Amino acid sequence: xxxxxxxxxxxxxxxxxxxxxxxxxxxxxxxxxxxxxxxxxxxxxxxxxxxxxxxxxxxxxxxxxxxxxxxxxxxxxxxxxxxxxxxxxxxxxxxxxxxxxxxxxxxxxxxxxxxxxxxxxxxxxxxxxxxxxxxxxxxxxxxxxxxxxxxxxxxxxxxxxxxxxxxxxxxxxxxxxxxxxxxxxxxxxxxxxxxxxxxxxxxxxxxxxxxxxxxxxxxxxxxxxxxxxxxxxxxxxxxxxxxxxxxxxxxxxxxxxxxxxxxxxxxxxxxxxxxxxxxxxxxxxxxxxxxxxxxxxxxxxxxxxxxxxxxxxxxxxxxxxxxxxxxxxxxxxxxxxxxxxxxxxxxxxxxxxxxxxxxxxxxxxxxxxxxxxxxxxxxxxxxxxxxxx
Amino acid sequence: xxxxxxxxxxxxxxxxxxxxxxxxxxxxxxxxxxxxxxxxxxxxxxxxxxxxxxxxxxxxxxxxxxxxxxxxxxxxxxxxxxxxxxxxxxxxxxxxxxxxxxxxxxxxxxxxxxxxxxxxxxxxxxxxxxxxxxxxxxxxxxxxxxxxxxxxxxxxxxxxxxxxxxxxxxxxxxxxxxxxxxxxxxxxxxxxxxxxxxxxxxxxxxxxxxxxxxxxxxxxxxx
Numbered sequence: 001x002x003x004x005x006x007x008x009x010x011x012x013x014x015x016x017x018x019x020x021x022x023x024x025x026x027x028x029x030x031x032x033x034x035x036x037x038x039x040x041x042x043x044x045x046x047x048x049x050x051x052x053x054x055x056x057x058x059x060x061x062x063x064x065x066x067x068x069x070x071x072x073x074x075x076x077x078x079x080x081x082x083x084x085x086x087x088x089x090x091x092x093x094x095x096x097x098x099x100x101x102x103x104x105x106x107x108x109x110x111x112x113x114x115x116x117x118x119x120x121x122x123x124x125x126x127x128x129x130x131x132x133x134x135x136x137x138x139x140x141x142x143x144x145x146x147x148x149x150x151x152x153x154x155x156x157x158x159x160x161x162x163x164x165x166x167x168x169x170x171x172x173x174x175x176x177x178x179x180x181x182x183x184x185x186x187x188x189x190x191x192x193x194x195x196x197x198x199x200x201x202x203x204x205x206x207x208x209x210x211x212x213x214x215x216x217x218x219x220x221x222x223x224x225x226x227x228x229x230x231x232x233x234x235x236x237x238x239x240x241x242x243x244x245x246x247x248x249x250x251x252x253x254x255x256x257x258x259x260x261x262x263x264x265x266x267x268x269x270x271x272x273x274x275x276x277x278x279x280x281x282x283x284x285x286x287x288x289x290x291x292x293x294x295x296x297x298x299x300x301x302x303x304x305x306x307x308x309x310x311x312x313x314x315x316x317x318x319x320x321x322x323x324x325x326x327x328x329x330x331x332x333x334x335x336x337x338x339x340x341x342x343x344x345x346x347x348x349x350x351x352x353x354x355x356x357x358x359x360x361x362x363x364x365x366x367x368x369x370x371x372x373x374x375x376x377x378x379x380x381x382x383x384x385x386x387x388x389x
Numbered sequence: 390x391x392x393x394x395x396x397x398x399x400x401x402x403x404x405x406x407x408x409x410x411x412x413x414x415x416x417x418x419x420x421x422x423x424x425x426x427x428x429x430x431x432x433x434x435x436x437x438x439x440x441x442x443x444x445x446x447x448x449x450x451x452x453x454x455x456x457x458x459x460x461x462x463x464x465x466x467x468x469x470x471x472x473x474x475x476x477x478x479x480x481x482x483x484x485x486x487x488x489x490x491x492x493x494x495x496x497x498x499x500x501x502x503x504x505x506x507x508x509x510x511x512x513x514x515x516x517x518x519x520x521x522x523x524x525x526x527x528x529x530x531x532x533x534x535x536x537x538x539x540x541x542x543x544x545x546x547x548x549x550x551x552x553x554x555x556x557x558x559x560x561x562x563x564x565x566x567x568x569x570x571x572x573x574x575x576x577x578x579x580x581x582x583x584x585x586x587x588x589x590x591x592x593x594x595x596x597x598x599x600x601x602x603x604x605x606x607x608x609x610x611x612x
Contacts, residue, residue, distance in 0.1 A: 147457070
């Protein structure tokens with residue numbers, strides 16, 4: 001973690017809605033098909049959402065409200081099991097149902113993130129085999145071997161030390177077994193390979209494996225060191241070096257040596273990429289921040305101004321003579337504009353959508369409140385034509 | 390209706406499979422239409438990749454190989470404009486991790502990197518081309534044949550000898566080695582019988598040796 005002192009961390013390079021404490025590392029999404037899944041009580045830990053890709057008589061996706069510390073994973077899963085049991089839920093699981101584990105990377109530096117990705121990709125063929133035959137080549141979680149464009153993406157990002165080229169590609173890499181697009185949205189790497197098990201306790205070893213990879217990745221300075229470690233040891237010793245006591249989980253997989261070699265061959269291309277520009281140091285980062293302070297840009301040109309991320313501007317209410325009130329849609333007043341070229345297209349689109357949705361939600365809330373509290377008539381002719389309905 | 394291999398009705402099966410390339414046994418096929426035909430069986434209308442005629446068959450769902458097809462260099466031989474010889478137009482084909490409701494290789498999830506400067510945009514559909522069939526099946530000439538071909542008068546372009554390795558005439562008179570991940574950047578040279586990798590690409594030595602060893606042992610191809 002000393003690198004964090006030398007280099008800025010992801011949460012400084014990219015602005016998130018919320019930065020969680022470093023120990024809150026694990027986020028879990030569990031997709032389930034079956035019966036009696038719809039009724040879900042208010043819970044402090046879990047919430048129920050819907051997922052369009054699921055089928056079955058009933059389907060649901062259970063998501064942790066916030067990332068939780070590693071030590072609380074078992075408790076949280078027991079909690080969900082108890083809720084489903086109380087509801088007499090019946091799980092009928094298909095290949096569509098998966099468990100998506102989010103590992104918080106907000107406090108990692110760019111190089112630590114690349115090391116984590118590389119270490120995972122070395123072991124990916126083994127890890128996906130561990131998740132079961134049906135996950136190999138599954139279109140919901142394609143391995144880097146099946147969709148190698150992910151390797152090109154990481155190579156390019158590593159060569160230029162450019163976080164945005166890795167995470168700013170919209171959802172083009174969402175269905176890879178490791179989803180890097182999730183960093184932009186949640187500040188986490190999403191691992192999608194595990195099929196939902198009947199017994200949720202089976203999720204724990206998978207979370208342990210992914211978490212162990214994260215902690216081990218801190219021990220490598222560069223991806224090249226990972227390759228060198230493989231060259232130095234036999235595969236068994238390499239796995240023990242990387243996964244320590246959890247290596248036994250992968251030891252029974254068929255063609256273990258061959259699969260490990262496949263992973264190594266993929267990561268070699270990243271590890272031996274010529275570095276065109278090294279990662280920005282904290283000193284350079286602070287310097288750049290200082291230079292840009294007071295200008296129209298925020299320190300990071302790809303991050304929105306603080307003012308822009310605040311809630312939508314309040315709705316201005318104009319009192320009309322005949323006691324009717326008209327509401328002026330928000331966003332009409334003067335606003336600080338920033339040059340659009342400074343924001344990557346994907347980020348721009350998504351942020352624009354989100355802000356528009358937030359603005360409209362606030363706007364309609366205001367209308368509802370006005371109607372409920374004042375019992376007055378809203379003159380829709382004052383609204384823009386596309387919002388009159 | 391019961392669910393078989395993730396398909397729960399004919400419509401959904403057709404959405405997932407049509408207009409994409411999967412394998413029927415070991416044969417790469419472009420699915421035109423798919424639907425259930427009783428328990429664990431399906432009716433397929435398909436074009437074998439590289440063929441021009443539609444076929445219709447009823448098979449067990451277990452006969453469908455839904456794992457992603459192997460990709461890499463794709464080469465197309467076109468006659469030279471001078472009338473003598475040929476140009477080998479080479480692209481790199483890879484898959485994007487986009488779902489877009491298709492299990493197989495489709496227009497939505499295919500990525501084509503064209504290597505030749507003149508480009509190669511003459512395909513009506515790359516998904517049914519015989520060149521894609523050769524790429525999926527890993528059918529390439531060997532290194533010796535690639536060298537011989539490039540030495541002939543009127544032959545130009547890039548000739549792959551494996552899905553990950555290709556050969557190009559170098560300016561110095563020998564041949565440059567290319568790797569599918571490094572695209573147009575030469576990773577080494579071939580002069581006479583000697584293969585030498587550039588310093589920064591020595592890590593590819595083991596993979597290249599494996600390919601060449603395999604070719605030495607194999608029966609020569611007839612390309």
